[in-house]
Amino acid sequence: MVTGKxxxxxxxxxxxNRGWAPSVWLTMAREVAASRDLIWRLFVRDFSARYKQxxxxxxxxxxxxxCAVGTFMLLNSSGVLDVGSTTTPYPAWALLNLTVWQxxxxxLTATTGSIVAGGSxxxxxxxxxxxxxxxxxxxxxxxxxxRTVMIVLVFAWYGVSPKAxxxxxxxxxxxxxxxxxxxxxxxxxxNALLRxxxxxxxxxxxxxxxxxxxxxxDPGQGLLSRWNTINPMAxxxxxxxxxxxxxxxxxxxxxxxxxxxxIVVFFVxxxxxxxVEPRMVERV
Amino acid sequence: MSNTVxxxxxxxxxxxxxxxxxVSYGVIDIGRNTIGLSAxxxxxxxxxxxxxxxxxxxxxxxxxxGIVGVNGSGKSTILKMLNGxxxxxxxxxxxxxxxxxxxxxxxxxxxMLTGRENIYINGAILGMPRREIDRRFDSIVExxxxxxxxxxxxxxxxxxxxxxxxxxxxxxxxTDALLVDEVLAVGDAEFRxxxxxxxxxxxxxxxxxxxxxxxxxxxxxxxxxxxxLNEGQIEDEGDTMKVxxxxxxxxxxxxxxxxxxxxxxxxxxxxxxxxxxAVRFLDSQGAECDTFCSGNCFRVVLGFETDQPDEALTFTxxxxxxDGAVYSAYCSAYDNFSLxxxxxxxxxxxxxxxxxxxxxxxxxxxxxxxxxxxAAYDWHWDVKTFRITSExxxxxxxxxxxxxxxxxxxx
Numbered sequence: 001m002v003t004g005k006x007x008x009x010x011x012x013x014x015x016x017n018r019g020w021a022p023s024v025w026l027t028m029a030r031e032v033a034a035s036r037d038l039i040w041r042l043f044v045r046d047f048s049a050r051y052k053q054x055x056x057x058x059x060x061x062x063x064x065x066x067c068a069v070g071t072f073m074l075l076n077s078s079g080v081l082d083v084g085s086t087t088t089p090y091p092a093w094a095l096l097n098l099t100v101w102q103x104x105x106x107x108l109t110a111t112t113g114s115i116v117a118g119g120s121x122x123x124x125x126x127x128x129x130x131x132x133x134x135x136x137x138x139x140x141x142x143x144x145x146x147r148t149v150m151i152v153l154v155f156a157w158y159g160v161s162p163k164a165x166x167x168x169x170x171x172x173x174x175x176x177x178x179x180x181x182x183x184x185x186x187x188x189x190x191n192a193l194l195r196x197x198x199x200x201x202x203x204x205x206x207x208x209x210x211x212x213x214x215x216x217x218d219p220g221q222g223l224l225s226r227w228n229t230i231n232p233m234a235x236x237x238x239x240x241x242x243x244x245x246x247x248x249x250x251x252x253x254x255x256x257x258x259x260x261x262x263i264v265v266f267f268v269x270x271x272x273x274x275x276v277e278p279r280m281v282e283r284v
Numbered sequence: 285m286s287n288t289v290x291x292x293x294x295x296x297x298x299x300x301x302x303x304x305x306x307v308s309y310g311v312i313d314i315g316r317n318t319i320g321l322s323a324x325x326x327x328x329x330x331x332x333x334x335x336x337x338x339x340x341x342x343x344x345x346x347x348x349x350g351i352v353g354v355n356g357s358g359k360s361t362i363l364k365m366l367n368g369x370x371x372x373x374x375x376x377x378x379x380x381x382x383x384x385x386x387x388x389x390x391x392x393x394x395x396m397l398t399g400r401e402n403i404y405i406n407g408a409i410l411g412m413p414r415r416e417i418d419r420r421f422d423s424i425v426e427x428x429x430x431x432x433x434x435x436x437x438x439x440x441x442x443x444x445x446x447x448x449x450x451x452x453x454x455x456x457x458x459t460d461a462l463l464v465d466e467v468l469a470v471g472d473a474e475f476r477x478x479x480x481x482x483x484x485x486x487x488x489x490x491x492x493x494x495x496x497x498x499x500x501x502x503x504x505x506x507x508x509x510x511x512x513l514n515e516g517q518i519e520d521e522g523d524t525m526k527v528x529x530x531x532x533x534x535x536x537x538x539x540x541x542x543x544x545x546x547x548x549x550x551x552x553x554x555x556x557x558x559x560x561x562a563v564r565f566l567d568s569q570g571a572e573c574d575t576f577c578s579g580n581c582f583r584v585v586l587g588f589e590t591d592q593p594d595e596a597l598t599f600t601x602x603x604x605x606x607d608g609a610v611y612s613a614y615c616s617a618y619d620n621f622s623l624x625x626x627x628x629x630x631x632x633x634x635x636x637x638x639x640x641x642x643x644x645x646x647x648x649x650x651x652x653x654x655x656x657x658x659a660a661y662d663w664h665w666d667v668k669t670f671r672i673t674s675e676x677x678x679x680x681x682x683x684x685x686x687x688x689x690x691x692x693x694x695x
Contacts, residue, residue, distance in 0.1 A: 012368055013376040019320030041408040042392070049396040121391035126369045127409050193307065275317050279310050282299070282370050 017275060028274050035131040042131060043138030050139065061143035062150050065098045072215045084217030088245055089158040092151070097214040099147040100240045103140055103173060104180050104233055105205045110136040111184020112201045115192045122192070123281050130273060133188050137181060144173070163247035172240045175259035179232060182266035185273040189280050212237065232258050286380060289461040289492040290343040290366055294375035296516075297336040297361050298328060305331045325373035336361050337516040338375070343461050343492035348483070350507030350524055351496045352531050354538070358516040359496045363387065363463045366494065381460025384410060390450030395439035399430060399449055402438055406453045420456045427478075428452035448475060455482045461492040480505070500528050504679075525677055529643055533671065536606025536645035558597060558652050558661040561629070562587030563668050578674040578683070582639035587631050588652055596624050596655025600663075601634050603648045611641070611682070617657040624655075640683040643674045 017024065051057040069091055076083045076090070086093040114136035115122055115129060122129060155162060191197035209215070211224060212234050218225055228234035239255045242248060249255055300306040309332070313323040328334070336358040343349055343366075351359050364370045365377060367385045392409045393402045403424055407417040417424075425431050428449045433441060441449070464483075483493065483506060497503050503510060504524060511521040512531045519534075520527045567573050568581035576582055586599060602613035614634060616623065623632060648670070651663035 008380075010368070010379040011376055012365065012371055012379070014325045014371060014373055015317065015322045016371065018317035018322070021320075037414050038408040041405050045392070045394050045397060045401070045405050048401070049394045052396045118392075121388050121409065123369070124388040125385060125391050125409060126367045127411060272318070276314055278370050279314060281364075283303075283306055283310055 017278070020271065024271070024274070028270065031128045031274075032130065032134075035128040038127060038131045039135045039138075042135035046135065047139055047142065058142070058146055061146040065095055065102065065147060065150075068098060068215065069094045081216075083215065084219060086217050088160050092154050092158050092160050093241070093245075094215050095147070095151055095154055096241060096244060097237050099144060099151060100172065100176065100237045101209065101212065101214045101233065102147070103144055103176050104236075105209065106143070107137055107140045107177070107180035108184055108187070108201055108205055109198070110140060111181065112187040112191050113198050114184070115188040116195070116198070123284055129277050130185065130270070133185055133273075134181070137177070137184075160245075162244045165242075165247050166244040169240050169243045172236055172243065175262035176233075176236050178266035179236075179262035182262070182269035185269045189273060189276050192280055192284050208233065229254075232262065287344050288342045289345060289379070289381050290383065290494075291378040292342065292362075292366065292375070293340050293377075294338045295336060295340070295362070295365060295372040295377060296326075296334055296338055296374035297358075297365060297370065298325070298332045298373050299335045299361075300329075300332045302331050305329075334516050336365070336372075336513075339511075339513070339516070339518055340375075341511055341518075341521065343494055345460075345490040345492050346487050347509065348487065348493040348495050348507045350503040350510035350527075351494060351513065352498070352500075352503060352510060352528065353513035353519075354535065357513040359513055360465060362513070363465055363494065363496060366461075366463055379461070382411075382458070383461045383463065384454070384457040384459040385463040385465070386451075386454045387463065387465045389447055389454065393438055393446070393450065396437055398437055399425075399428075399434040399441070402449070403453055406450060410454060410457055412453075412457060416458060424452045424456050427455060427482075444475070451475075451479065455479075455486075459491060461494070462486060463494045463496075465496045466498070500532060503528060533643065533645055537669070539606035539608075555659065555661060557592065557595075557654075558588060558590040560586060560588050560650060560652050560662050560664060562631075563648070563650060563664070565668070565670050566633075574669070575671045575673060576639060578643065578672050578678060579638050579640045582636045582670075583633055584648065584650075585631060585633045586650055586652075587629070588625075589629050590625055591628070593625050593627050596622050597661075598653040598655060598657040599623075599632060599634075600651040600653065601648065603646045604666075605644055605646055605681075611646070615657065617653075617655075622655060638685070639672070640685075641672045642678040642681050642683075643672050645669050645671050 054060070056063070072081075072083055072094065073090060075081050083090060083094075111133050114132045117136075118129070118132045121127075122132070187197055187201060191201075211227060212231055213228060214237055218228055218234070218238075235251075235255060235258050239249055242250050300309060309329060313325070316323050339358070339362060341349065351362065353359050361370075363385065365372050366379075367383060367387075368379075390402075390406060392405045394405065397405070403421065404414070404417055408414070412420075425434055428445075428451075430441070430445045430449055433445065438446065438449075486493065493506075495503065495506055507524045509522060510524040510527040512519045512527050512534075514534070520530050562585070564572055564585045564587075565574055565576075566583040566585060567576065568583075570583075584601060586601075588597070590597060598615065598617040600613070600615045602610055604610045616632075623630075646669065647666040648668055649663075649665045650667055652661045653659065654661065
């Protein structure tokens with residue numbers, strides 16, 4: 001069983017992993033590259049286990065947003081609340097928003113719980129724990145793909161034709177995923193130490209949905225509107241809508257700044273995760 | 285290729301018992317590392333202790349290193365450091381090649397998925413590339429002995445099949461060093477035999493193995509060299525027989541001490557009339573001592589006081605080992621030894637000409653009863669301990685008088 005490869009010597013000593021030098025990034029990148037197989041396997045495991053005992057299977061990905069949008073249409077038509085005026089038929093408009101929103105909302109919940117869901121092997125086996133976090137996003141991507149098909153069908157049904165720039169809309173998912181994964185990496189570690197974190201995230205995400213113009217149109221004035229000029233998810237959801245329906249970004253500079261910031265959040269969180277991982281294992 | 289796979293030099297690990305402090309120290313350490321500073325882990329802060337303290341050893345190809353120690357002595361912490369799961373706070377570990385751990389069997393197994401799917405998941409978690417699993421798949425299935433059920437979801441497996449499948453994957457890792465932590469404790473006899481054979485195979489292939497176990501028989505069978513950890517430090521190391529001898533004695537001593545102090549029966553006087561006043565051990569020369577070489581003469585001397593010098597007395601004596609088993613018990617009345625002291629104080633002696641016990645620590649219990657051996661006056665449970673050493677290995681619990689002879693076959 002001795003590997004025939006030339007021996008590489010690994011050294012473990014105190015303070016080996018510190019700082020921000022290029023070498024630590026190289027090590028981290030190598031680790032992720034080496035865990036591609038593992039990420040894929042974990043994703044396949046969770047995916048097939050999730051749908052093996054389910055009748056509707058992946059259709060749930062469609063049912064959830066349809067129910068939410070349906071409820072808001074009902075509330076709107078009975079005058080309980082006002083979803084505002086939208087340029088496009090409301091169902092098509094809201095389903096598009098909700099799909100982008102769910103990448104963040106479901107993604108954050110899944111990533112935050114991922115380390116704890118890994119069970120005792122997290123503290124007993126040496127494998128890159130980031131694989132657990134990344135694999136938990138896999139299901140979100142599948143759901144997003146299914147919802148995209150749904151959006152296309154709904155657009156066709158209402159006779160809405162998307163602008164050519166809609167082809168660029170998937171690019172918005174890059175900062176959304178970077179932000180989600182970045183926050184998820186950090187929160188998953190905190191959740192391993194303190195189980196309250198996952199509850200805070202669940203509550204926080206549903207609260208955030210109420211104050212982000214996803215299921216209603218931004219009123220354009222007041223405190224809520226001001227908040228949404230700095231709410232990253234309002235900006236990303238808005239950018240997707242702009243690309244699909246308007247053919248141009250309303251505020252490209254703000255969008256680019258927030259995208260860059262999300263990428264920075266991801267890299268800082270990734271490094272943080274890498275620094276904390278062995279110390280977390282000691283303390284859990 | 286060098287012979288040493290893992291070289292641990294003066295490795296230490298500190299822990300903190302208070303969770304609140306552990307978390308705040310963690311935040312400070314991470315903070316320092318984040319800005320590129322050293323966590324200065326080589327000194328203790330309030331509430332911290334060394335769980336592993338300046339331990340050095342090496343794992344060599346084709347050799348099993350046994351690691352023994354009571355719970356909390358740092359064994360698992362050392363394996364975690366060798367595995368790269370946690371970092372040492374002092375010292376360094378040099379690893380040449382791949383290190384795998386057989387600590388958690390069946391990591392990542394999902395009950396809804398089939399055995400086949402789970403082999404790939406478990407393999408990936410243990411760090412096997414997909415191609416390696418493909419190549420060894422048939423061998424894994426064969427070793428596990430669950431070939432018939434390989435396409436059945438794991439939830440229909442018995443717990444034995446589950447463990448066997450998990451072990452089969454781990455046993456097929458391409459590795460240079462394997463860390464084994466108490467896993468052999470789970471399977472049945474057949475499975476254990478299979479594991480021994482696999483370990484022998486791995487050793488033959490030049491894998492270095494670290495083996496943590498509480499089972500001294502397993503350790504004796506597998507390990508040429510062992511280290512004994514006590515409170516995070518190496519208490520003894522070297523030849524397994526020698527190390528385990530010392531360790532077994534230490535465990536016996538702890539067990540007996542505990543029973544002496546915690547025994548609810550305690551030394552007690554049942555009724556007035558007679559009391560034991562002294563217990564001494566003597567060797568064949570009459571010198572007081574508490575360490576005897578197995579097979580030598582053992583004498584125990586009891587001093588007593590009585591209020592009725594003309595009444596007969598009965599004495600009892602028994603000894604037991606650290607695991608609680610009473611080895612032998614004697615009663616003067618059963619041996620037709622009746623004593624009427626005639627004076628208020630006296631001394632009697634029990635002599636065992638050849639005490640051929642296995643090395644270890646033993647405790648004695650003594651009692652003084654009335655002449656009919658019906659009512660006890662005074663009885664001391666685990667009153668004193670003595671130690672047995674041996675010049676030759678004694679794998680059993682005691683030795684009977686014996687001899688060997690060559691028998692000439694009459695043809």
